Amino acid sequence: MTELEWQPLVANLTTAAARAGFDLVQAFSVAHYNAAAPATERLDDLGRAALPGALGVVFGNTRELWPAFTTAYTQDAALERAEHPLDAYVVTRLSSLLADATSARSQLIFAHVTTPRAFPIQRLAERVGLAALSPSHLAIHPQHGPWLALRAVAVIDVAGPPGPLPPVARPCLGCSAPCLAALEQARLVSGEPLSSAAIARHAGAWVAVRDACPVGRGSRYGANQLAYHYAPAHSRIRPEA
Secondary structure (H helix, E strand, C coil): CCCCCCCCCHHHHHHHHHHHCCCCCEEEHHHHHHHHCCHHCCCCCCCCCCCCEEEEEEECCCCCHHHHHHHHHHHHHHHHHCCCCHHHHHHHHHHHHHHCCCCCCEEECCCCCCCCCCCHHHHHHHHCCCEEEEECCCEECCCCCCEEEEEEEEEEECCCCCCCCCCCCCCCCCCCHHHHHHHHHHHHCCCCCCCCHHHHHHHHHHHHHHHHCCCCCCHHHHHHHHHHHHCCCCCCCCCCC
């Protein structure tokens, strides 16, 4: 693979990822990212510290993930048996499409893996130009608003984009931040310390934090996708009506 092949590789990854429901894909130079990130948030550059550095790719999704995932769930017994089917789908599909796209060395860091520590994928997405951070700590996309999820970061042993990181669009600039009042209410009803069980019990209040954002309302998740994200259970894995 030559040093100029990151573009067709990313194009192939983007097409394959979209078919699997991961319709947000952003390529970047790991060296440029590492230069902008604190030491604790840097990526392994696979030995390519010099510019342009290794190729980084961050994967996310909008509501387009749900039909792909629910279809796979009905067809894959392993997903039906998995304790966390959506996380299992993310791991198997992204691992497979990356292996199919390139034989180069690669690493995948998944956002749902929190041990030994969670990777700050929201801050990475902001630094590489995909989505900004809102006052309510949600990732905000210029088109889809808060209706997205960040799933994984890949580092591939191929020279990445030679230029600097693109600037991120900041839809929250000039906004009155109605999400903050909704966040305060969600925290109030959920109590401290905040837990996944409390979020599930008060899912409506947490959905309201996203609903308060004026950006991307046309990209709002469907009812079944929302129900699963805020209170995951096998019984909630149903296609949207």
